[in-house]
Amino acid sequence: MSDKQDLIIIGAGLSGLYAATLLQDIYNITILEARGRTGGRILTKQGHDLGPSWIWPHQKNILSLVKELNLETFSQHINGDALYDAPSGVQRFTPAPSAPSVRLRGGLEKLIDALVSKLTTEIIHINE
Numbered sequence: 001m002s003d004k005q006d007l008i009i010i011g012a013g014l015s016g017l018y019a020a021t022l023l024q025d026i027y028n029i030t031i032l033e034a035r036g037r038t039g040g041r042i043l044t045k046q047g048h049d050l051g052p053s054w055i056w057p058h059q060k061n062i063l064s065l066v067k068e069l070n071l072e073t074f075s076q077h078i079n080g081d082a083l084y085d086a087p088s089g090v091q092r093f094t095p096a097p098s099a100p101s102v103r104l105r106g107g108l109e110k111l112i113d114a115l116v117s118k119l120t121t122e123i124i125h126i127n128e
Contacts, residue, residue: 004028012124013040017115018065024119031119032128038116044107052108054101066104069114073102 004027009016012033020029037043041051054076055062066073078098084091104110116124 002028006030008032011040012038012126014042014112014115016040017112017119020123021115021118024123029119029123031124033124033126034128036127038124038126039109039112042108042112044109047107049103049107049109053103055103056101057099066111069111071110071114072105074105076101076103 007023007027007029009020009029009031012031012035016031016033017038020031023029039051043050055066055073057063078095078100080094081092082095084093
């Protein structure tokens with residue numbers, strides 16, 4: 001029998017999963033997730049991010065976590081024209097220069113997968 005107290009984390013998005021990895025040695029963790037999957041707003045399909053995509057230089061905590069989990073980043077391409085699907089049709093334009101950003105190889109879901117791999121899967125309850 002464990003002397004650890006029970007702790008319920010609501011949501012298996014990035015914050016909930018990361019909190020669980022930090023607290024799992026201190027508490028008996030249960031994660032309740034309403035959706036049928038982990039990740040929250042982070043969703044990657046066939047290598048394409050459908051939620052958040054970029055990590056910016058000022059996001060030091062995320063960059064630190066990416067490094068801690070040994071995930072691979074690549075620089076976001078910023079030169080050239082962009083396309084915008086407007087109600088009147090696809091428009092081509094040259095965006096203003098922006099701060100350099102990076103993306104995760106394989107999509108941000110790799111971050112979620114890496115956090116889930118640090119947890120015992122029976123603590124995550126989806127569709128709850």
